[in-house]
Amino acid sequence: MLSRNFENIQASPSILGFGTMRMPKLYSDKEDIDYEKAEAMIDYAYAHGVNYYDTAYPYHDQKSEAFIGHALKKYPRESFYLADKLPGWFINEKADVDKIFETQLERCQVEYFDFYLCHALNREKFKVYEDLQVCPMLGARKEKGQIRHLGFSFHGVPEDLEYIINQYSWDFVQIQLNYLDWERQDAKRQYEICKEHGVPCVIMEPVRGGSLANLSPDAAQVFKDADPEASVASWALRFAASLPNVMTVLSGMSTMEQVEDNIKTMADFKPLTEEEQAIVEKAKNVFLENTLVPCTGCRYCMDCPAGVDIPGMFRVYNEYRIGKFAPGFMQDYENMKDHSADFCVACGACMTHCPQSIQIPDKMEEIRKCYSRLKNK
Numbered sequence: 001m002l003s004r005n006f007e008n009i010q011a012s013p014s015i016l017g018f019g020t021m022r023m024p025k026l027y028s029d030k031e032d033i034d035y036e037k038a039e040a041m042i043d044y045a046y047a048h049g050v051n052y053y054d055t056a057y058p059y060h061d062q063k064s065e066a067f068i069g070h071a072l073k074k075y076p077r078e079s080f081y082l083a084d085k086l087p088g089w090f091i092n093e094k095a096d097v098d099k100i101f102e103t104q105l106e107r108c109q110v111e112y113f114d115f116y117l118c119h120a121l122n123r124e125k126f127k128v129y130e131d132l133q134v135c136p137m138l139g140a141r142k143e144k145g146q147i148r149h150l151g152f153s154f155h156g157v158p159e160d161l162e163y164i165i166n167q168y169s170w171d172f173v174q175i176q177l178n179y180l181d182w183e184r185q186d187a188k189r190q191y192e193i194c195k196e197h198g199v200p201c202v203i204m205e206p207v208r209g210g211s212l213a214n215l216s217p218d219a220a221q222v223f224k225d226a227d228p229e230a231s232v233a234s235w236a237l238r239f240a241a242s243l244p245n246v247m248t249v250l251s252g253m254s255t256m257e258q259v260e261d262n263i264k265t266m267a268d269f270k271p272l273t274e275e276e277q278a279i280v281e282k283a284k285n286v287f288l289e290n291t292l293v294p295c296t297g298c299r300y301c302m303d304c305p306a307g308v309d310i311p312g313m314f315r316v317y318n319e320y321r322i323g324k325f326a327p328g329f330m331q332d333y334e335n336m337k338d339h340s341a342d343f344c345v346a347c348g349a350c351m352t353h354c355p356q357s358i359q360i361p362d363k364m365e366e367i368r369k370c371y372s373r374l375k376n377k
Contacts, residue, residue, distance in 0.1 A: 001049030002269045004247055006200045008171050009149060011114060013081050015241050016266040017052035017202065018045050018259075019252035020064045031061035035070070041259045042071040046080070048263045052248050054202075056085040056119060057104060065107035073109050082110060083202075085119035085153060086138070088128045097137050105146070115202075116147040117174060122156030126164050135168045153204065158189040165197050172247060174202040178212060179239045179280050180287075180322065181205075191243060200247040206240040207233050207251065211323050219287035226279045233258075234265040239280055242271035292318045293363055294356045301350035301360065309339040310350055310360060317367045326374045333371045341368040 003012040024037040042053070053072065055064045065084065072080055084104050091097060105111065116138065118129055129135055141147045153174035154161055165173065173194050177187040194201050207213050213233035215223075220232050240249045249266075253259050272280065295314035304310055313336065320329035333340055344364035351360050 001267055006247060009200060009247065011081055013052040013248045014050050015248060015269055016050050016262055017054055017248040017250040018042065018050050019250040020053065020055045020068050021059045022252040022254045023060060023067065024254055031063055033060055033063055033067045035067065038067060039071045041253060041256055044256065044259055045263065046075060048267060051079065052081045054083040054250050057087045057100060065104055069108035077110065081114035082108060083115035083117065084108065084113050085117040087119045088125050091128050091132065094132050097134055101141065112146045112148060114148045115172065116150055118152040120155050121152045121164055123160040123163055158186055158193060161190050161193050165193060165199060170199055172200050172202055174204055176205045177203045177240055178206050178208050178236055179284055180208055180212060191245065195245040201245055203240045203246055203249045206249050207236045209323055212236040215287050216290050218290055219283045222279060222283035222286055231261050233261060235280055237262060237265050238272050241266065241269060291321050293358060295358060296356065298355060300353040300355060305347060305349055306343050306345045307339055308341065308344050308364065309336060312336060312339065313341050313367060330371060330374055
C-alpha cells in the first residue's frame with residue numbers, strides 16, 4: 001500500500017489508516033466492543049498493508065485503547081504505527097498529563113506511541129495546553145522516545161489553526177477534510193495552512209461519518225454512471241488521498257465490508273484525474289441541491305412576527321440532512337428555545353420576501369415533525 005515520505009516524518013505510514021472510534025459493538029446501547037468481529041477487521045487490514053492505527057482516550061467510553069492494544073499485541077511492534085490522543089478536557093493540573101499518558105501506554109500495551117496528538121483543538125481548547133505548558137511536557141516525552149511524532153487534531157476555523165500551528169514545532173496535524181467540507185467548512189484553507197508550514201496532514205472524516213457513502217440516489221447515480229464497479233465511498237477516500245500533503249486518510253470502519261471496500265480502493269491507489277474531480281463536483285452539487293433547503297441566509301424573511309429564527313432553523317436542519325447526526329440536531333433545535341420551528345404560526349409573511357421562493361411554513365412543519373419523530377424514537 002502507498003506510503004508517502006515527508007522530511008519531518010521518519011516513518012512510512014500507509015495512506016489508509018484504521019480509525020477505532022466506530023468499532024462493532026456487542027450492544028446497541030453500550031460502547032462495549034465486539035472483540036471477535038473487530039479483531040478480525042484489524043487482522044484483515046494488517047494483512048493487506050494497513051499499518052497506521054488511530055485510537056483516543058475517550059473512544060468507546062475509554063475502551064478503544066485496550067482493544068487496539070490487545071488486537072495489535074500479536075504483531076511485531078515495529079511493524080505498525082500507533083496513534084493516540086491527549087484529551088485536554090480531562091486536564092486540570094500538570095499531574096493529569098502524566099497520569100493520562102501512563103494510563104494510555106498501559107492500556108495499549110506499548111512502550112511508546114508513534115504518533116501522539118493533542119486532541120480536538122481549537123483556540124479555546126488550546127488554552128489549557130498554554131496555561132499548563134503541556135507541549136513542553138510532551139516534548140520531554142518525545143526526547144525520551146515515548147513519542148515519536150507529536151501533533152494535534154483540529155476542529156475549528158482556519159484562523160485558530162494558523163495560531164496553534166505557530167505555537168510549537170509540530171510534526172503533523174489531523175484535520176477534517178472531505179469533498180463536502182472542502183468549501184462549506186473551509187477545509188481547503190486548513191489544508192493549505194498545513195502545507196504552507198510544511199506540516200503533513202492526517203485526514204479524519206473523509207466520508208463525513210458515513211454520509212458520503214449514503215448519498216441521495218440521484219447523487220450516487222452520478223458516481224455509478226462514471227464507474228459502476230466503484231463504491232460511492234471510494235470516491236470520497238480518493239478525493240482526500242489525492243492531495244499531496246496528505247500522509248494518511250483515516251477511516252472509522254465499523255464492518256468487514258467497509259474494510260474490504262476501503263482496502264480495495266487504496267491498495268492500488270490512483271489519484272483522481274481532472275475528469276474525475278469534475279464528477280465529484282457534479283455529484284456533490286446534485287446532493288446539495290436535492291437534499292438541502294435552498295436557504296442562502298440572506299435574512300430577507302426576518303424578523304418573523306412569531307419570533308422564529310428562520311435562517312437559523314434552516315441551517316440546523318441542513319446540517320442534520322447532511323450528517324444525519326440526530327443528537328446534534330435535537331440539541332441545536334432545543335437550544336433555539338422560543339425561536340424554533342415549534343413557534344411558526346404559518347402566517348406566510350416571510351414567503352413574500354424570500355428570493356428563493358421557499359415554502360417556509362411547510363418547511364417549518366417538516367422540521368418540527370422531524371424533531372418530534374427523533375425525540376420520540
